[in-house]
Amino acid sequence: MARAAGVVVVGASIAGLTVVEELRSKGFGGPITLLESEDTAGYSRPLLSKGVLAGEGDPSTALLPAPEDLGVDVLRGTSARGLDLDRNLVELDGDALPFDKLVVATGARALTLHDLGANDDCVPEVVLRTxxxxxxxxxxxxxxxxxxxxxxxxxxxxxxxxxxxxxxxxxxxxxxxxxxxxxxxxxxxxxxxxxxxxxxxxxxxxxxxxxxxxxxxxxxxxxxxxxxxxxxxxAVGCRPNVEWLARTGLSLSPGVVVDNRCRVREHIAAAGDVVSVEGSRRQPHWSTALDQARVAADVLLYGDDASPYINRPYFWTDQFGLSVKFAGRPTSDDPELVDGSQDTLSGLWRWTDAGHPHAAVAINRRIPIARLLHTAGHS
Missing domain, CATH: 3.50.50.60 (FAD/NAD(P)-binding domain)
Structure with missing residues (x-):
């Protein structure tokens, strides 16, 4: 495969696509190749359970912007089979793709009961991931x-x-x-x-x-x-797609281990559900993927001058008439009500420790993410 080496991004979900957008917006004009194992266009995973499954939107409403519009070479239906760190090659089926810099954004797949040893008869399992x-x-x-x-x-x-x-x-x-x-x-x-x-x-x-x-x-x-x-x-969780990196010697548990700038090695970064920052627990959330992708793009461009990744745990969910936006990590005690009413199931609550906030939740309440994060002590 005669291709110019440049930036190769393995994985075209929100993390991989955001890396590409960030590189282009910050002036990187070199070649970018985006690999995606699925044949379909990229899509927003949160919308699968929040809209598509409920029948509130056609699957096309979950599609992400086309990276081809940014002058990116997109290889769909193409899976990375291995990584040669000595020669800077992403190994494909019977071929290889050279790179100067690499982003690992291969995400995760649904964990199954069979994976957990709770389906010995290998009964086919229905999951929701793609x-x-x-x-x-x-x-x-x-x-x-x-x-x-x-x-x-x-x-x-x-x-x-x-x-x-x-x-x-x-x-x-x-x-x-x-x-x-x-x-x-x-x-x-x-x-x-x-x-x-x-x-x-x-x-x-x-x-x-x-x-x-x-x-x-x-x-x-x-x-x-x-x-x-x-x-x-x-629906018992997800497991990172790291098998293609098994022969690299990279640290892969509990995911691809990166430093505080989402860097695996000097010319390799990673972002999204596949990532474990400095060996800590993975954070497979949409907002985490976005934040890590921006840092990953910066570290490829600026190295140590890139700002470090700041972990701001955040997720949102709509279920059973509750619209929930959550930031931080709660403790077992009950939070204090900041605004609203528990009787009407509409308000803003905050968890504190010795007067210092560490988590917040907004329920059935419109609130900017910045205010929620500030309430949770993560601004």
Whole structure:
């Protein structure tokens, strides 16, 4: 493959696309090649569960701007198979792509119960990660009466909410309380109450859930009970796509480990769901991918003069009549009400420690992200 070396970005989701946009906006005029394993145009993953699945928008509404408009060579349906660090080559099927600088933005894929050793019979699992997943699940919900979701995190509860809004009988199984790991006990109680009001059954299974097959259909064993439904959805997290880097000697656990400027090596950066900053827990959120991508582009252009990455945990979700915007990391205690009313489920709450804020949540309240982050002590 006769291509000029330049910047190669592996992965064309929001992290990879933002790197490309940042490089061009800051004057980089050299060649950029963007690799994407999927054949489709890039799309916004949050909109899959927040709009496409619920039927509120056509899949085309989730598409991202075309990077070709920025003079980028886009190779769709092309997967990186390996990385030769000595020769600066991204290895493809039977070919190789040279680079001067590289961005790893290969994201993550859905974690399954089989991955967790809880599906020994390899029953096919329904997940929600890609556009194809969203369209398939939307179609399945259209012909179902009952739905069972394994996993009570943000994605699992959004799936449950979408199914409930279609009039389906919904059950959610989780090791703990829904949304507790992400939003703490306060948000978990609020979401759980709203879910139950809409007829959703919440099943606690501290020992976990196991996927089995009954009468040629998937079912779940949890808490000693067999739970059956027309559609069973696995929503238990994601795992980083790092296998193509296995022979590089790079640190890949719990994701591609980068420094505080999203740098893997002097000429290699990484951003998005695949990244672990200085070995800490991955933060697979949209806002994190954007922030890391901007830093990754800067470090390729400016090296040590680039500003370091600042972790500002933030996510948003719409479920069961609640519009939630969350910043920071909550503790187990209840937050203080800053503005609004808990009785009307509309307000702004803040968690503090010794008078210092460290998390905030806005529920059914329009609020700029900057104000939410400031309230959470992350401005």
């Amino acid at each position: 556009m194809d997943d969203a369209v398939r699940l939307r179609d399945l919900l259209g012909s179902a009466r009952t739905v069972l979701v394994v996993g009570g995190g943000v994605l699992g509860m959004e799936v449950a909410s979408a199914a409930s809004s279609k009039g389906l009988a919904v059950t959610v199984v989780d090791r703990g309380a829904p949304m507790a790991r992400t939003g703490g006990a306060f948000l978990s109680r609020m979401v759980s109450a709203c879910a139950r009001e809409r007829g959703v059954q919440l099943v606690s299974a501290p020992e976990g859930a196991r996927l089995v097959e009954r009468d040629s259909r998937p079912a779940v064993v949890a808490g000693g009970h067999l739970l059956e439904a027309d559609v069973v959805v696995t």
